Amino acid sequence: MIDFTNKPLFLAPMAGFSDLPFRNVVKKFGADVTISEMISSNALVYESSKTLHMLERSELEKPYIVQIAGGDKEILKKAVEILNKMDFIDGIDFNCGCPVNKVVKQCAGSALLNDLELFKTLVGVIKQTNKKKLTSVKFRLGFNEKYPEKMATICENLGVDFISIHGRTRKQLYSGKSDYNSIGFAKASVKIPVIANGDIDANNALEVYNITKCDGLMIGRASIGNPWIFYEIKHNKKVEEKLKKEIILTHFEEMLKHYQNQAVSIFRKHLHEYSKGHKEASAFRDEINRINDAKEMIKKIDSFF
Numbered sequence: 001m002i003d004f005t006n007k008p009l010f011l012a013p014m015a016g017f018s019d020l021p022f023r024n025v026v027k028k029f030g031a032d033v034t035i036s037e038m039i040s041s042n043a044l045v046y047e048s049s050k051t052l053h054m055l056e057r058s059e060l061e062k063p064y065i066v067q068i069a070g071g072d073k074e075i076l077k078k079a080v081e082i083l084n085k086m087d088f089i090d091g092i093d094f095n096c097g098c099p100v101n102k103v104v105k106q107c108a109g110s111a112l113l114n115d116l117e118l119f120k121t122l123v124g125v126i127k128q129t130n131k132k133k134l135t136s137v138k139f140r141l142g143f144n145e146k147y148p149e150k151m152a153t154i155c156e157n158l159g160v161d162f163i164s165i166h167g168r169t170r171k172q173l174y175s176g177k178s179d180y181n182s183i184g185f186a187k188a189s190v191k192i193p194v195i196a197n198g199d200i201d202a203n204n205a206l207e208v209y210n211i212t213k214c215d216g217l218m219i220g221r222a223s224i225g226n227p228w229i230f231y232e233i234k235h236n237k238k239v240e241e242k243l244k245k246e247i248i249l250t251h252f253e254e255m256l257k258h259y260q261n262q263a264v265s266i267f268r269k270h271l272h273e274y275s276k277g278h279k280e281a282s283a284f285r286d287e288i289n290r291i292n293d294a295k296e297m298i299k300k301i302d303s304f305f
Contacts, residue, residue, distance in 0.1 A: 001063055001090065001133050002162070004193045004215045008032035009230050010164070012197055012220030013067040013095070013138075016269075020056055021254030025247060026223060027060040029239075030230030032216075034061050038095050041070030041079035055086065058254075063090035065134060069098060071107030071118070073125050080129040091134025091161070094126050096151070099140070099170045110170035113151065114143040120154050127158050138164040138197070138218075141182050144171045148186035156190040163190075164218050167198035180211040187213050202232040225273025227251070245305040248274050252301065256294055264297050275304070 002008055011018055011026050013035040023034040036055060043051040057064040066089050070076045083089055096119060098109030105111075112119040127135045137155050141148045148165055155163050165186055167178030178198030187194040193215035196208050201222040208217060223229050228239040228247055239247075251270065255263040271288050275281040284304050291297050 002033055002193075002216075004162070006032075007209065008216040009233060010195055010197075010216060010218040011035060011223060011230075012164075012218045013038050013093070014220050014224070017224055019054070019258070020058055021251060021258050022227065022270075024058040024060055024254050025251045026227045026230055027058070028250070029228050029247060030234045031219075033063055033065065035065045035067050035093055037067070038098060039066060039068050039079075041068050041072070041075050044068065044079045044082055045075050055089075057088050063134070064088065065091040065093050065136065067093040067095050067138070068126075069095040069103060069108045071111065071122070073122060076122055077125050077129050080126055084129070084131045089132060091132050091136060092126060092130050093136045093138055093164075094123060096123075096137055096139040097166050099173050104170070110140050110143060113139060113170060116150060116154065119151065120158070123155060123160065124158050127160060134161045136160060136162050136164065138166070140166045140168055140170055141179060142169045144169060146179065146182050148182055149189035152186040152190045152192075152194070156192045160192065162193040162195060162215070164195040164197050167196070180208055183214060184212040187215075202229055205233045225270065225276055241305070245302070248301055248305055249298065252294075252298065264292055264294055267297070271301070278304070280304075 009031055010033045011023060011031045015037050018037050027034060039051060055066060066083055068079050080092060083092055095109055096112045103109035123137055137160055139151050146169060152163055165183045167180055167183050183196045195216045195218045196212045196214040197218035200208055200217050200219050205217060219229060231239055252267055255267045259266055268288055272285050275284050288300060
């Protein structure tokens with residue numbers, strides 16, 4: 001299902017970014033495993049149509065993992081039962097890393113690192129209920145302090161297939177640097193595969209492997225405006241500008257298929273990222289903010305890049 005002997009590259013679940021069109025693009029350019037945006041177990045159980053739309057996968061996405069978040073045992077169990085009925089899903093990932101206040105206040109995400117008994121109970125419920133081939137957990141190094149080996153050991157003892165560790169505590173949010181030594185410490189404490197996450201890009205990928213001895217890398221923010229990063233890490237070479245333009249246009253085509261009329265406005269945030277470092281980028285961003293027509297947007301992308 002996932003070949004950990006070949007150091008797979010994962011696209012991290014990112015709210016507002018790792019939607020179906022973006023996942024489709026990274027799959028074409030070197031990502032091995034894609035994970036949905038974080039899905040609230042509450043939203044899934046109370047069936048919001050927007051949530052079901054977020055679960056869709058593209059043809060290329062094999063394996064495809066859905067990430068869920070929540071702090072309530074019964075609702076999580078129901079959410080997993082709903083996902084069990086969807087035959088296009090290969091695995092379920094449990095989010096125990098999201099540091100955002102509104103998630104933490106619901107006793108979900110990285111809040112669970114503050115209560116390891118509850119963490120253990122909820123991971124156990126997901127593992128027992130899940131009928132998919134894969135159960136995984138993503139977590140941070142700890143809440144205020146660092147104790148990743150504790151979560152890693154709990155997951156291993158419960159039969160979780162692999163874990164992903166973001167190299168910061170909840171207290172750090174996204175400040176400071178990712179601590180790869182701590183990920184390495186957790187990796188040494190278990191036998192299940194460990195995926196390293198946090199501040200990983202094409203420049204430091206090899207260094208992260210060397211420090212952590214991990215079984216794969218998960219890339220999040222570094223892929224935004226830079227989805228060819230997976231290709232660059234795998235082949236250890238830069239992608240040419242001509243191919244970058246092709247990728248950006250492919251991404252926009254995927255957005256049009258998925259979001260139809262809303263695609264132009266949603267794609268602006270991606271173009272803001274794609275244009276970084278280019279000459280006249282701010283003038284370009286200013287212009288695309290006023291474009292509402294897809295054909296005009298394609299022309300603008302074509303001439304700018």
